[in-house]
Amino acid sequence: MAEKVTIATVARRARVSRQTVSNVLNAPHMVREETRERVREAISALGYRANQAARQMRTGRSRLIAVRIEPTRDGVNGSVLDRFLHGLTEAAEAAGYRVMLYTAPDPRAEIDAYDSLLGAYDLDAFVLTGTEYGDARTAWLTERDVPFVTFGRPWDNPAETAPQGRTAVPARHPWVDVNGADGVAQATRRLLDTGHRRIGFVGWPAGSGVGDDRRSGWHDTLLTAGLDPTGLDRAAPDGFAQGEAAARDLLASAEPPTAIVCASDSLALGALQAVGAPGGWPAGPGQRPEVAVTGFDDTPVAQAIGLTSVSQPLAQAAACCVDLLADVLDGSRRGGAAGHRRSDPASSGPGQVLLRPSLVVRQSG
Amino acid sequence: MAEKVTIATVARRARVSRQTVSNVLNAPHMVREETRERVREAISALGYRANQAARQMRTGRSRLIAVRIEPTRDGVNGSVLDRFLHGLTEAAEAAGYRVMLYTAPDPRAEIDAYDSLLGAYDLDAFVLTGTEYGDARTAWLTERDVPFVTFGRPWDNPAETAPQGRTAVPARHPWVDVNGADGVAQATRRLLDTGHRRIGFVGWPAGSGVGDDRRSGWHDTLLTAGLDPTGLDRAAPDGFAQGEAAARDLLASAEPPTAIVCASDSLALGALQAVGAPGGWPAGPGQRPEVAVTGFDDTPVAQAIGLTSVSQPLAQAAACCVDLLADVLDGSRRGGAAGHRRSDPASSGPGQVLLRPSLVVRQSG
Structure with a gap:
């Protein structure tokens, strides 16, 4: 040519x-x-190749957003962030952005990764997953004026209960989250409705925002129903064996529970093993395990073995993240997140979207 | 500053x-x-920000490789490519590359995506997954001299049976694959070893390279053992309900099989339902379903419910893909893929790596 x-x-x-x-x-x-x-x-006919590098120097925009991909853990819960990633890639493409991946074994390494990525690519923004108490990552990005959105609330200073308590770290960045407490409360209320009175909980050790939030859904629902949660709570790191051990411990107590609400499907799979329904049970019509078990995340495993579980609207969460980023980057409202905010009563403010999960009832409880 | x-x-x-x-x-x-x-x-101390755009214009290299992310399907088999993606991102980072994602509903749309991506970003290379007969994507990229590697063999012209048959489309690009026929043969041989003589197969309809390859592993193993596969083969699109229907059809035949080998874990889950072991069974020591069932891909669901399945070395496959790309892009051997080639007798030539899967035996067969 x-x-x-x-x-x-x-x-x-x-x-x-x-x-x-x-x-x-x-x-x-x-x-x-x-x-x-x-x-x-x-x-195509002319064989035109836009030179992104040249264009980028003109526009100062790469239309690239970066998101961390987690190391594969036990393979059960990991699928949640994978599903989020699928939704994010599709929503980003629809809005004219591409997704770039990076890995980092811990938050400190993740900040190093930001530094290295920002040094090497003119990224437009980051999508952060898995927020935690006093998240150093959001503070780092905020200080440097790097646009980002988190899938997960800032746990230090939630918009709902704002300034009084704290003075520093105003975590007023855009975020999207799913109301975990509400999901666990739905599971607990359904067990109450079907006649259970001693309902145990197996969740992660105190100290993670997500874990504490989920536990509160069980705890507060029992209190509201006039029931005493004392002695019915067990903490275990996430995992099948850990869930089984915690559930066995609950069942060995003087007054064992008739139902166990779990903070994840991994823990719930272990709990099913403990209650004698390993990996499912003879699921004739109406047949149920003797002790009801519920999980969280509605993973493919839950679907395959008939585990009642809480389902997160992951595609919607991903689309909201992209909408919020587009708000920040393009400085304009394009209907999406704004639409969510207007139509969804659970939303909690501009640039912040709290979505409601749903309970998927199956044979396990 | x-x-x-x-x-x-x-x-x-x-x-x-x-x-x-x-x-x-x-x-x-x-x-x-x-x-x-x-x-x-x-x-970090100096606050240096490399300008990727400027650097790229100097070096002509973006150090970006693009890979397609699949739409989430039934959630069971999808996890295979997700696991590959995790491995790919980690291996790419270790080699100084970043992974960019794109989506495409079909091969035609994927070629459009190449065009658009190459127009917008100076990508170094593509990683293609899911090769098929007469793959138009590899032909398109080859014509344009775009570096790429496929996770999956070129099914037209495998290196093993090379030129004689065909004249056109010499598909001599770098690829990494897992030997599916070998995996299914391992599952079939184990069933033979445990006394089964009528072993059925539920796989995908003829016409997909991967599906035909897996079926051949069952077919050839029966023939080698002096057994007649006639009437024991069923074809079904991938999915739980499809697997159940195909297995029921097999079981309703005059001489039903005592074991069913499946081309995927999704199909196997359905087959387990058909043989009366829905989502697992009372798995006391040594207890097995009456009709043995095996799957393929060793998904988290297989692990959770005790399904015997064929496991692909996905992290290794991803690392080999990056090694082969690095060979092409950096023009130097850096030990990795070369190492695989030397140490693995299943390898089939320069730039082409065929890995051996392994059978994970559990209660189902």
Whole structure:
């Protein structure tokens, strides 16, 4: 090809403005399907290669967002963040962004990864998952004015209970989360409704925002029903064997529970083993394990073995994250997150979306 | 900061050459851990931000590789490619590359995605998953000299049976695959060893490279054992309900099988339902379902319910993909894939790695 093909050449052939060609390349969602097709045909026919590096120097925008991919853990719960990642990639593409991955074994290493990524790529933003108390990552990014959204609340200073308590670290960044306490409360209330009075809980050790939130859903629901949670609570690190041991400990108590609510499907699988329904049970119509068990996250394993579990709206959460980022990056509302905020009564403020999970009832409880 | 911080400033502070700083940024695996740390400390202390866009224009290299993320399917088998993605991201990082994601509902759309990605980013290479007969994607990339590796063999013209048959499409690109026929043969042989003589197969409809390969492992093993596979083969699209229907059909035949080998864990879960062991069974020591069932992929669901299944070495496959890409991009052997090739007798040639899966025996068969 002798003549250099430029955006102007493409625009001429597709009979559109240069701005429209630029939009097809940078923000395809802004361009009508039909026009987009015509421009893409012209790009293809002319063999045009936009030079991202050159363009980036002009626009200062890479249209790249970075998200951490977790090391695969026990394979049961890991699927939750995988499903979130699928949703995020699709929502990002629809909004004209691409997702770049990185790994980090712990929050300190993750901050090092930010530093290295920002040094090497002109990233537009980060999506953080798994927020924790006093999250050093959000503080680091905030200090440096790097745009980000978290899938998970800031646990230090939730918007709901704002300033009084604390003076420092105003964690007013955009976030999307699923109301874990509400999910566990739904599971607990259903067990109450089906006649259970001694309902145990197996959750993670105190000190994680997500874990403490889920535990509170069980605890508060029992109190509200006039029941005493004392002696019915067990803490265990996440995992099948840990869940089994904790459930066995509960069942060995003087007044064992008739139902066990678990903070994850991994723990619940272990609990099912402890109650004598290993990996399922003879599931004739209406047959149930003697001690009811519920999980959290509605993983494929829960679906396969008939475990009642709490389902997070992960695709919606991912779409909300992208909408909030687009709000920050493009400085404009594009219907999405704003739409969630308006239509969803659980939302808690501008740039902050709290979604409600749903209970999926199966044979286990 | 008044003075502009450059690579030279960083080099001076870290007492290394500018080339070493550049290597830390572009090819960290080439730099000794201790030196890398010193350079990173200098970068951090000086607040140096490498401008990737500017650097890219100099080096013509983005150190970005792109891989497609699949839409979440039934959640059982999808986890295989998720696990591959985790391994790929980690192996890529170790080699100084980042992974960018894209989605595409079908091969045609995937080629459009290549076009759009190459137009928007100076990608170094693609990792393709799920190769098929006459793969249009590999042909497209080959024509345009875009570096890529496939996780999956070229099914048209496998290196093993090379040129004679065909004239066109010499699919001599780097690939990594897992020997599915071998995995299914391992499952079938074990059933033969434990006394089964009528062993059925539930696999995907003929016409997919992966599916046909897995079926051949069952078929050829029966023939080798002097057994007739006639009437014992059922085809079904992947899925729980499909597996159940196909297994019921097998069991309703005049001479039903005593064991069913399945091409996926999804199909196997359905088959377990059909043989009366829904989602597991009362798994006392030595207890087994009446009709043995085996799956493929060793998903978390298989682990949870005690399904015997074939396990793919996914982390190793991902690491091999990165090694092969690094061979192409850096033009140098760095031990990894070369190591695999040398040590693994199943390997089939330069740039092509065929890995052996392993059978994980559990209660189901």
